[in-house]
Structures are given as structure tokens and as C-alpha cells.
Amino acid sequence: MADITAEAAAPHSTFDTILVLDFGSQTSHLILRRLRSLNVYAEMLPCTTKLADLDWTPAGIVLSGGPSSVYDEGAPRVDPAIFDLGVPILGICYGCQLLAWLINDKNVARGEAREYGETDLTIHNVGGADGADRLFEGLGDTLHVFMSHFDKLVHLPEGFVTIASTKNTAYAGIAHQSKPIFGIQLHPEISHTNRGTDILANFAIKICKAQPNWEMGNFTEKEIVRIRKLVGDKAQVIGAVSGGVDSTVAARLMKEAIGDRFHAILVDTGLMRLNECQEVKKTLQEHLGINLTIVDGAELFFSRLAGVVEPEAKRKIIGETFIDLFEKEAIRIEEEAKETPRAGKVEWFLQGTLYADLIESLSFKGPSATIKSHHNVGGLPARMMNGQAQLKLIEPLRELFKDEVRAFGRQLGIHEDLVMRHPFPGPGIAIRILGEVTREHVEMVRKADHIFISMIKEAGIYNEMSQAYAALDTNRAVGVMGDSRVYGMICILRAVTSVDFMSAEPFEFPFQLLKNICRRIVNEVDGITRVVYDCTSKPPGTIELE
Ligand SMILES: Nc1ncnc2c1ncn2[C@@H]1O[C@H](COP(=O)(O)OP(=O)(O)OP(=O)(O)O)[C@@H](O)[C@H]1O
Ligand SMILES: O=c1[nH]c(=O)c2[nH+]cn([C@@H]3O[C@H](COP(=O)(O)O)[C@@H](O)[C@H]3O)c2[nH]1
Numbered sequence: 001m002a003d004i005t006a007e008a009a010a011p012h013s014t015f016d017t018i019l020v021l022d023f024g025s026q027t028s029h030l031i032l033r034r035l036r037s038l039n040v041y042a043e044m045l046p047c048t049t050k051l052a053d054l055d056w057t058p059a060g061i062v063l064s065g066g067p068s069s070v071y072d073e074g075a076p077r078v079d080p081a082i083f084d085l086g087v088p089i090l091g092i093c094y095g096c097q098l099l100a101w102l103i104n105d106k107n108v109a110r111g112e113a114r115e116y117g118e119t120d121l122t123i124h125n126v127g128g129a130d131g132a133d134r135l136f137e138g139l140g141d142t143l144h145v146f147m148s149h150f151d152k153l154v155h156l157p158e159g160f161v162t163i164a165s166t167k168n169t170a171y172a173g174i175a176h177q178s179k180p181i182f183g184i185q186l187h188p189e190i191s192h193t194n195r196g197t198d199i200l201a202n203f204a205i206k207i208c209k210a211q212p213n214w215e216m217g218n219f220t221e222k223e224i225v226r227i228r229k230l231v232g233d234k235a236q237v238i239g240a241v242s243g244g245v246d247s248t249v250a251a252r253l254m255k256e257a258i259g260d261r262f263h264a265i266l267v268d269t270g271l272m273r274l275n276e277c278q279e280v281k282k283t284l285q286e287h288l289g290i291n292l293t294i295v296d297g298a299e300l301f302f303s304r305l306a307g308v309v310e311p312e313a314k315r316k317i318i319g320e321t322f323i324d325l326f327e328k329e330a331i332r333i334e335e336e337a338k339e340t341p342r343a344g345k346v347e348w349f350l351q352g353t354l355y356a357d358l359i360e361s362l363s364f365k366g367p368s369a370t371i372k373s374h375h376n377v378g379g380l381p382a383r384m385m386n387g388q389a390q391l392k393l394i395e396p397l398r399e400l401f402k403d404e405v406r407a408f409g410r411q412l413g414i415h416e417d418l419v420m421r422h423p424f425p426g427p428g429i430a431i432r433i434l435g436e437v438t439r440e441h442v443e444m445v446r447k448a449d450h451i452f453i454s455m456i457k458e459a460g461i462y463n464e465m466s467q468a469y470a471a472l473d474t475n476r477a478v479g480v481m482g483d484s485r486v487y488g489m490i491c492i493l494r495a496v497t498s499v500d501f502m503s504a505e506p507f508e509f510p511f512q513l514l515k516n517i518c519r520r521i522v523n524e525v526d527g528i529t530r531v532v533y534d535c536t537s538k539p540p541g542t543i544e545l546e
């Protein structure tokens with residue numbers, strides 16, 4: 001894996017470090033981010049880590065949430081040595097359940113009601129010599145928090161006191177009476193938990209006494225040095241550049257590092273939005289001086305996707321087709337460069353992969369469940385992953401989140417419009433069609449999406465939401481138009497707000513605007529007779545439909 005901090009001396013040898021042990025939650029990495037945002041250095045390792053294998057001592061340990069149930073056979077456990085270390089421990093959700101279960105396996109059971117979403121938490125002031133309630137110090141008597149669990153603590157573990165509860169969960173917060181061991185059922189790392197970062201600050205800074213003195217340093221310079229070393233002074237690099245902020249930032253970095261040995265390629269999948277490819281080419285040329293080659297792959301994508309409706313099957317086909325086309329391009333570039341000063345093998349393949357793409361695609365650092373195969377990660381053909389392909393992956397942004405990449409894009413002087421552009425997934429409109437991907441269906445989505453986004457821009461609210469799009473349900477519904485019966489498809493509109501695309505909330509449109517958008521889509525797009533607005537948060541939904 002590309003390690004973005006490889007150039008620096010291991011920060012855990014210099015800075016007080018919180019160790020996050022990952023039990024596979026989709027939001028484990030956010031714990032790191034929140035801690036780093038407090039300037040407390042944190043590292044994440046799989047829950048299977050043996051403390052004896054570490055050559056450093058953490059200032060504190062966080063046990064993350066996870067999809068398993070502690071009472072199931074084979075559920076992940078933790079190295080018991082963490083309890084002998086004497087450093088503070090905080091269990092979050094699964095981590096909290098595990099702390100209770102290790103004391104007595106009767107302490108945790110399957111709940112009667114799922115508790116997914118926001119709820120009110122009552123904080124209990126219990127005082128005590130060391131202040132067992134100091135995890136919530138300064139946070140008042142109640143908090144609005146985010147929960148995502150089914151199992152729960154049914155008994156208070158021996159030696160512990162209750163420091164918080166909700167209507168559904170009597171032991172939503174527990175603390176050991178004399179040792180610095182805490183457990184919380186809520187997720188402080190999720191932005192929906194009010195003052196969640198303060199809970200983590202209390203743990204890391206007050207309880208673990210970690211110094212908040214860590215800074216990321218100059219990512220650009222470090223990364224350019226790292227890329228030059230990795231690529232050497234002969235090899236060429238081709239880059240998958242979509243016009244999205246991630247690949248644009250990655251391309252800009254690569255161009256700076258190796259100049260014209262870098263070749264930016266955009267694949268026209270036939271699944272892009274209205275006029276997108278030409279607009280992207282123009283923007284990259286004008287603003288960044290990047291010469292983009294557009295490869296027309298539409299015919300190939302449509303023929304391979306014919307008859308396919310299952311989302312993961314679509315994603316795998318798309319991931320493979322991208323690579324097939326890039327490998328062909330690599331050969332073409334090598335041939336063309338043969339007699340020129342930049343002749344050299346095209347060894348590397350640049351992608352703008354982010355952490356969110358990784359965590360949802362792969363079992364990355366712990367046992368997290370695969371939600372969907374992002375085309376650029378889990379959708380890649382096996383040869384890209386096992387080192388047998390002619391191209392090796394280079395992904396400078398793979399440990400970063402969207403907001404960090406945007407900040408980095410600004411550092412590189414990339415235009416604000418591009419920095420703030422809503423993400424558009426590589427598989428494009430294909431994963432916004434529930435049903436078969438045909439040219440006719442894609443055309444319908446394109447028109448509806450163009451109306452939706454134009455009206456959002458006209459209303460001046462594009463930057464108030466993080467991502468918006470129109471999709472198509474190829475099931476049909478009855479309607480009446482001009483006194484006649486119509487039987488057409490259903491357009492699904494989705495717009496969300498999100499900080500890092502790991503969780504999201506539906507955007508609250510003025511209802512009149514939503515009605516105007518629906519009316520235009522039904523009137524102007526042949527074949528669509530209904531329009532619905534998707535109000536699902538993430539979780540439990542995802543941002544894309546497939
Ligand atoms: N049509 C395309 N042509 C070439 N590469 C692409 C295309 N679509 C996606 N990619 C590659 O896949 C990566 C992941 O896509 P993703 O959509 O997550 O990022 P992005 O397009 O760079 O940014 P954004 O998330 O803002 O759309 C991109 O960074 C890029 O390397
Ligand atoms: O390049 C991409 N290739 C993919 O296969 C892919 N799937 C989802 N996305 C984008 O990732 C973010 C989170 O999406 P989900 O909530 O649907 O997982 C959202 O911004 C999605 O648009 C993708 N991007």
C-alpha cells in the first residue's frame with residue numbers, strides 16, 4: 001500500500017499517539033480523522049494486532065465499532081495484553097460491547113429494537129475519585145447523538161458505573177470505577193453526534209494526556225519527492241483523469257513531479273453526463289495546462305453491459321473495461337514515444353482513489369463488510385491487485401478524505417469551481433439506472449439530470465449540497481397526460497449534504513422548487529411519468545443507488 005507518510009520518521013516515535021484498533025466499522029477511519037483534527041496523532045491497526053509486535057507504546061487505545069456480534073463464534077476479539085498496559089481504553093459500539101462481554105458473556109445480548117440514527121443521550125454525573133464521568137466533562141446533561149446498533153449491554157459490567165443512557169439503551173455509556181476504561185454505545189466520530197469531537201478530545205487530551213501538537217506538514221512537497229523516487233527518471237505514467245477533483249489533484253501533482261512523462265487519459269464510457277467530456281478537456285487545458293486525451297469506449301461499455309442488471313456485476317464489468325482500455329493506451333503511448341527523448345516503459349497507472357472508495361470496497365485494515373465495489377478498487381481486475389499486470393497502481397490520495405483533498409487542491413491553486421464540483425462516480429450513469437443499461441435509458445437520465453442540476457444552479461444552491469443527481473427506475477408506473485393513459489419509468493432524484501461522503505443527509509429542498517423540477521422532468525423527458533425524491537440518509541442508504 002502507498003504510505004503517504006513514508007518520507008517522515010514514524011510519527012508515533014515523536015508524537016503521543018492514540019492507537020485505534022479496527023473491528024471493521026465503516027466509520028473507524030473517522031475516529032482517526034477527528035483525533036487528527038484535534039492535532040492528536042492517531043494510527044489505525046487491525047483488531048488482530050498483537051501488542052508485543054508494536055515497537056511503540058500508545059498513549060491510549062480506542063476499540064472501534066464493527067459489523068459482528070460479540071457473542072457469535074468467530075467474532076473478532078482483542079489482544080488481552082491491552083489491559084495490562086495501563087493506558088486508557090475507550091470502546092465504541094462493538095468495542096464497548098466487547099469490553100462488557102469480556103468481563104461476563106451474559107452482559108451483551110441481541111436487542112429487541114434496532115437503534116439506527118439520531119437519539120438523545122442523558123449524561124449521568126457520577127463524580128467519584130477520578131471522575132468516572134470525565135469522558136463527558138463540560139458537555140452538559142444531554143447530547144444529541146448518533147447510534148447504529150442492534151446488540152446491547154443488558155447488565156452493567158462488574159466494577160463499572162453508568163455514565164450515560166438513552167430511552168432504548170440503559171448502558172449507553174459506562175466507565176470503570178477505578179481504572180481508565182470507558183465504553184460508549186454512540187458513535188462520537190460521526191458528524192451527527194453533537195460535540196462528538198469533544199468526547200474524543202476529553203478521552204485523548206484529558207484522560208490519555210496526549211499532547212495536541214501533531215500537524216500533517218507539507219503534503220505536496222513530500223508527495224512530489226516520493227513520486228519522483230518511486231517512478232524514477234525514465235518510466236512513463238498514464239493517469240485516469242475524469243475531471244473530478246480527486247483525479248485532477250492527483251494529475252496536477254504528477255505533472256509537477258514528472259512533467260511530460262505523464263499522460264492524462266479520460267475514458268468516454270458513454271455513461272457520462274451531457275457534454276461532460278468536452279467540458280472537462282477544455283477546463284483541464286485552460287486552468288491546469290494538462291493535455292487530456294479522450295478515449296472513446298462507449299461501444300465497448302454498452303456491449304459488455306447488455307442484459308446486466310445486478311449492481312456488483314455492472315461494477316466489475318466497468319472496472320475491467322476501464323483497465324482494458326488503459327492497457328491499450330499504455331501500449332500506444334510507448335509506441336509513439338519510441339524515438340523521442342521521453343521514450344520509456346509506461347509502468348505506472350495513476351488513479352485519484354480516496355479512502356472512502358477503499359473502505360467501502362475492500363476489507364482494508366480490519367474485518368469491514370464489502371458494501372460496494374468502487375470501480376477503481378474492488379472493481380479492478382485481479383491482475384491489477386496481484387502485481388501481474390503490466391501497469392502498477394499509484395494512488396497518492398488513497399489515505400485522504402474528500403474535504404482533505406479539496407483543501408489540498410486549493411493549496412495547488414486549482415480553480416474553486418473545480419475544487420467544489422460534486423463528485424461523479426467512475427461507473428457514471430450505469431449505477432444510476434435500476435435495471436438494464438441501454439443507450440435509451442442513459443439518454444433519459446442525462447436529460448433529467450441536466451434539468452435537475454441546471455435548476456439547482458439557477459436557484460443558487462449548488463454549493464449548499466454535496467452531491468445531487470437524477471437516476472432512473474426502469475420499473476413503470478401509470479400516469480395521465482393530455483387525457484391519455486401513460487405507462488412510463490420513474491425518475492429518482494437524490495441530493496445530499498455530507499462532509500466526507502461516509503455519511504450523508506438528504507438535502508432539504510424548498511418544496512415549490514422540488515415540484516417545479518418534477519414538472520419539467522415529466523414534461524421534457526420522454527418515457528418518464530413519475531418523479532420521486534429520495535429522503536434516505538447514509539447510513540442506512542448509500543449515496544448512489546447501486
Ligand atoms: N471517465 C473516466 N476516465 C478516466 N478515469 C476515470 C473516469 N472516471 C473515473 N476515473 C478514475 O477513477 C478515479 C475515482 O473516481 P472518482 O469519481 O471517485 O474520483 P474523481 O472523478 O477524480 O473525483 P470526483 O469524486 O470528484 O468525481 C478517478 O480519480 C479517476 O482516476
Ligand atoms: O469513482 C467512483 N467509483 C465508484 O465505483 C463509486 N461508487 C460510489 N462512488 C462515489 O463515492 C461516494 C460515496 O458513494 P456511496 O455512498 O454510494 O458509496 C459518492 O460520492 C459516490 O458518487 C464512486 N466513485
Ligand SMILES: NC(=O)CC[C@H](N)C(=O)O
Pocket residue numbers: 025064065066067068069092093094095148149150151152
Ligand atoms: N456499529 C457497531 O459497532 C454495531 C455493533 C453490533 N454489530 C451491533 O449491531 O450492535
Ligand SMILES: [Mg+2]
Pocket residue numbers: 242244423424425426
Ligand atoms: Mg468522478
